[in-house]
Amino acid sequence: MMPRSQSAPLLVPDRMNAPPSTQPARAGLVLVSLILVAAVANLNLAVANVALPDIGKHFDSSQTTLDLIAVGYSLGLAATVLYLGAIGDRYGRKLLLIVGTSLAVPASLLAAWAPSDTVLIFARILGGVAAGMAFPTTLALITALWAGKERTKAIALWSGLGGAIAALGPLFAGLLLEHFWWGSVFLLTLPLAAVALVLAILFVPAHVNETTEAVDNLGGILSVVLVGALILSINFAPVPNKGTLTLVLAAIALLGLVAFFLRQRRARNPLYDLHVASRRVFWVAACAGIIVFGSLMGAMFVGQQYLQNVLGYSTFHAGLAILPAAFAMVLVAPRSAKLVEAHGARFTLLLGYLFCLLGFVTMLLLWKSDIAYWKVGLGYALIGIGVGFAGTPASHSLTGSVPVRRAGMASGTADLQRDLGGAIMQSIMGALLTAGYAAAATAAVAASGQQVNASVENQLTKSFAGAENIAQQNPQYASQITAAARSSFLQGDQWAYLAGIIAILLGAAVVFFLFPAREQERQLLVDYQAQDSREPEHAPVAELPPQTAPA
Numbered sequence: 213m214m215p216r217s218q219s220a221p222l223l224v225p226d227r228m229n230a231p232p233s234t235q236p237a238r239a240g241l242v243l244v245s246l247i248l249v250a251a252v253a254n255l256n257l258a259v260a261n262v263a264l265p266d267i268g269k270h271f272d273s274s275q276t277t278l279d280l281i282a283v284g285y286s287l288g289l290a291a292t293v294l295y296l297g298a299i300g301d302r303y304g305r306k307l308l309l310i311v312g313t314s315l316a317v318p319a320s321l322l323a324a325w326a327p328s329d330t331v332l333i334f335a336r337i338l339g340g341v342a343a344g345m346a347f348p349t350t351l352a353l354i355t356a357l358w359a360g361k362e363r364t365k366a367i368a369l370w371s372g373l374g375g376a377i378a379a380l381g382p383l384f385a386g387l388l389l390e391h392f393w394w395g396s397v398f399l400l401t402l403p404l405a406a407v408a409l410v411l412a413i414l415f416v417p418a419h420v421n422e423t424t425e426a427v428d429n430l431g432g433i434l435s436v437v438l439v440g441a442l443i444l445s446i447n448f449a450p451v452p453n454k455g456t457l458t459l460v461l462a463a464i465a466l467l468g469l470v471a472f473f474l475r476q477r478r479a480r481n482p483l484y485d486l487h488v489a490s491r492r493v494f495w496v497a498a499c500a501g502i503i504v505f506g507s508l509m510g511a512m513f514v515g516q517q518y519l520q521n522v523l524g525y526s527t528f529h530a531g532l533a534i535l536p537a538a539f540a541m542v543l544v545a546p547r548s549a550k551l552v553e554a555h556g557a558r559f560t561l562l563l564g565y566l567f568c569l570l571g572f573v574t575m576l577l578l579w580k581s582d583i584a585y586w587k588v589g590l591g592y593a594l595i596g597i598g599v600g601f602a603g604t605p606a607s608h609s610l611t612g613s614v615p616v617r618r619a620g621m622a623s624g625t626a627d628l629q630r631d632l633g634g635a636i637m638q639s640i641m642g643a644l645l646t647a648g649y650a651a652a653a654t655a656a657v658a659a660s661g662q663q664v665n666a667s668v669e670n671q672l673t674k675s676f677a678g679a680e681n682i683a684q685q686n687p688q689y690a691s692q693i694t695a696a697a698r699s700s701f702l703q704g705d706q707w708a709y710l711a712g713i714i715a716i717l718l719g720a721a722v723v724f725f726l727f728p729a730r731e732q733e734r735q736l737l738v739d740y741q742a743q744d745s746r747e748p749e750h751a752p753v754a755e756l757p758p759q760t761a762p763a
Contacts, residue, residue: 241415242357243366246350248408249309250370251377252316252401253343257285257509257634258381259397260336261516262531265676266394271329272681275649279447279642282513284333286635288340289347291439293627295432297348298483302427305349305356306418312345313409320402324395335398348627351607353416361553364608368549371603373542380538382516386531431475431483438468439632446639485614489625493557493613493736496727498625500561501606503719506633507568507712508537508599510641511575511592514708517645519588521676522581522698536589537596544600549608556730557605558723564602565720571595572716576709581698612737637715641708648704653679656696676701 260267264278273281300308319339326332351370358366385397445461448454476482489495512534519530551560571594578587607626653673679697683690728736 238415239358239362239366241411242417243354243369245408245411245415246353247370247373248404249313249346249412250350251373252313252405252408253289253347254377255381255401255404256316256320256339256343256398257289258377258512259385259400260285261513262382262385262520262527263389263394263397264517265520266389266527267329267332268676269680270394271332273329275642275646275676276447277329277333279639279646280333281329281336282642283443283447283635283638284336285340285343286509286632286638287440287443288337289343290340290443290628290632290635291436292341292344293348294435294483294625295427296344297352297627298427298432300345300349300352302425304418305352306412306416308345309349309353309412309416310346310409312342312347312349313405313412315342315345316405317402320398320405323398326395344627351626357417363612364549364552364604365546367607368545368604371545371607373545377538380535381531382512382534383528383531383538386527386529389527425481428475428479428481428483431472431479434468434472434475435483438465438472441465441468443632443635443639446636446643449643488614491613491736491740492726492728493609493733493740494625496722497557497561497606497609497613498629500565500602500719500723500727501610501626501629502633502636503715504561504564504568504599504602504606504633505630506635506637507572507716508595509630509634510637510708510712511571511595512537513638514641514645514705515575515588515592517676518579518701518705521701523583523588533585533588534592536593537599540593540596541600541603544597545604548601548604551601552605552608556733557609558727558729558733560605561602561723561727562720564598564600564605565716565723566598567594567601568598569713569716569720571598572709572712576706576713579705579709581702609733613740637712640711640715644707644711645701645704648707649673649676649700650704652700652703653697656700660692660696 260282264282267273267281268278271277296308296312316339319335319342323332323335323339326335351367354363354366354370381400384400388396388400441461442465445458445465448458448461472484473486476484476486489498515534516530519525519533520527525533548560548564551563571591574587574591574594579591606629610626610629650673657673676697679693679700683693683697686693727733
């Protein structure tokens, strides 16, 4: 279980305190390279949402198909991130980073010129797999190259800038849609990918604390099946006549979970070390991050459709509208790192959850038809502040509670926070939006007193884009149809925002009652480090009972 020899620059301690703070030579260039690689994944993740109304009109897509286009990228990333993280730990993180960034280019080209929405879904999943190669590697390398307070700062920049870039994606995508076709949004990352690829080749060190152990390929395959089936089952749950498919996918996900758990207990070199995963600092932070990052993606997903469908924003102005979230994350992330050092991860996570809760309450109560922009900006700003505060401790606690040779597992879990969280929350909120819209639209059709054939009713109730198409075909009823569709959308998005509020409250309860307070957290991290240095097989560390007193 000896790590491979390093060909990286020597790590230079910048303080003599314990634990020492270390960083690589040319740390700034290395970090910029890693953030740019992560930015390619973050942008590709975010750009589709602003184009969904145009995509729906072009392909006459159902709301479920639009949900799959939006979640396809997260699906590909979340399903493969653990497996690919382990492959990077074994065969070279830099190699996987370069291959993933390169593969993002043809995936983006296929998405841009997709001849059907089915091909577009496939292209989005392929792009997610490419991100699964590159994105987890960035955090794994930060974990291997930085330590102590320098690592906390690096993770804060990685998390804050990554979130801000994802939030800026819809702005640039909206600008492109003002002048070009819907597919142009998927070309946005190509110049960035080229720059990131060159910088990664030149400055990112190779073979830093990598393992020589064999990869658990069976565990990797099971993880792909488990996550993929789970996300798809959530997406198909509200679709009429898809009950059997939903149950089959849910059963596959459940069986995959059981098989994965048993495999990881018995494997000589498990893909996901259950001893490490059972550490309270690790698993509570993982759950907390899944909810907070998923809430951000869910808010962006529903919000972009609300701005364009209900408020009538152009694609550019819809992208511009979310800038408060981006600015908030950039401003708050460095302060989050200081709060983690001063008050602990638990306090900082709960502070982030509070702002996320306020954001969803704002959306639920204030986001109606014909509202002033400040109400939109306030909702996004609160969500951005919340993610800015919570993102750093969620990622930092993961990387700090695992041995460096398990950096791929920690970074994979950190990526699952974003991508599995995003996929699940987008799927849940999208499913509720679909169900709420369909129920309200069906009621509106029944109340109209008009004779509507089954085909037209299906178009009216399947999505806002479908209703717009019917309105264009029947201009004499266009205003009534559009007004009813907007009203139906507003009823559906209320269900989605309530789901966000419930998720945030559940996550905050888990953090409050189960995450250790500052001094206990620090002692546990010291104990983990000592154990990992003397016991490679990771016998569990004895932990004190959870503290419920404020940090």
